[in-house]
Amino acid sequence: MDRAEISIERIRAAVGVLSLVLFTHTAFWFGHDVFDQGILDVWSIWTTGPASGLAATTSLDIGLAALQLAAGFGALMQVRGAGGVLVVACSATLLFRGPVVWYWILDSPSDPWFGDLEGPSLTAAGSTCAVIVVVAVAQAVLLFQARQLEHRAASEQEEVLSDGLRPVKVTAAVSSVLLVLLNVVYILRNVVTAIQVGPGTLADLLAGKGTGQAVLAVSSPWQWACLTVLCGVGLALVGRRRPTATGFSLGLAVFMLPTAAFKLCGSVISGDLLQVPLGTLQSVLELVGSAAVAVLILRDIHGDGGLTMPRFDRSSPSETTGTVPLPSPSSD
Numbered sequence: 001m002d003r004a005e006i007s008i009e010r011i012r013a014a015v016g017v018l019s020l021v022l023f024t025h026t027a028f029w030f031g032h033d034v035f036d037q038g039i040l041d042v043w044s045i046w047t048t049g050p051a052s053g054l055a056a057t058t059s060l061d062i063g064l065a066a067l068q069l070a071a072g073f074g075a076l077m078q079v080r081g082a083g084g085v086l087v088v089a090c091s092a093t094l095l096f097r098g099p100v101v102w103y104w105i106l107d108s109p110s111d112p113w114f115g116d117l118e119g120p121s122l123t124a125a126g127s128t129c130a131v132i133v134v135v136a137v138a139q140a141v142l143l144f145q146a147r148q149l150e151h152r153a154a155s156e157q158e159e160v161l162s163d164g165l166r167p168v169k170v171t172a173a174v175s176s177v178l179l180v181l182l183n184v185v186y187i188l189r190n191v192v193t194a195i196q197v198g199p200g201t202l203a204d205l206l207a208g209k210g211t212g213q214a215v216l217a218v219s220s221p222w223q224w225a226c227l228t229v230l231c232g233v234g235l236a237l238v239g240r241r242r243p244t245a246t247g248f249s250l251g252l253a254v255f256m257l258p259t260a261a262f263k264l265c266g267s268v269i270s271g272d273l274l275q276v277p278l279g280t281l282q283s284v285l286e287l288v289g290s291a292a293v294a295v296l297i298l299r300d301i302h303g304d305g306g307l308t309m310p311r312f313d314r315s316s317p318s319e320t321t322g323t324v325p326l327p328s329p330s331s332d
Helices: 002-037 039-047 059-076 082-106 122-157 169-197 198-206 220-239 241-269 277-304
Strands: none
Touching: 002 039, 002 059, 002 082, 002 122, 002 220, 039 059, 039 241, 059 082, 059 241, 059 277, 082 122, 082 220, 169 220, 169 241, 169 277, 198 220, 220 241, 241 277
């Protein structure tokens, strides 16, 4: 193993550890809610929402925690497709933790960000999220550096080191249809919200002003806008059948599944399942579609030689799996 390969392995280990640091932050606030309010009240918060006051977390944080944990262990255990999952985890952390920092910065005693609602300290949440944003930025830099090193190693050795797997046609087709449908739903939800409340109120919601769900929560319009971007990137990768697309799609599925399950459960408990048809459609697509995509991807990885990253012999690259080596997820 040459110096470049050693550096790549160290960077992969580093980004895996950083993902576990991101997960630890989310898990800490889960523990805060459980300790402060009890398990039964936390269950209600994650399904039907807090009855009064503010919680620290919402059901979206469950999906984020699952994604951060999967990315961390995937990188450390050298699971195939981990690069794409890491990219999603890093991006989602920045998109859904960054807003909490500006909530903290803009909050003031004369103009409380959450109005009269009381709960976990916004200063504590905002300051810890500021640290997590720095960690996520460092992780993004390392992922970019790993990509550069892998390009250089492939060029110097005239071979490609791989933990990647291009999505097969069936998986690519299912993923593409799901991502298109989800993007249509997300865009429609923001359009409908703008019509119902007006552009000014929508702008306040996008900024998170007075959302009143949880200290770490982003508003629904912001969530839909960010998911539109993530799904758009995933669609572009899947459409070109990049090796990164496999891990990226799996990361999106891991992120959406838990959140959608809790939202549907909450709608059933509260009897609101059919009162917001577009919201129910969104949750069903996220739950059923993500589960289907995850199963297809895991089947593809298993059929291509297993979950762990293969090591190809330079003189005979196809002996391990019977296929031509492909670029690693972080190389696209």
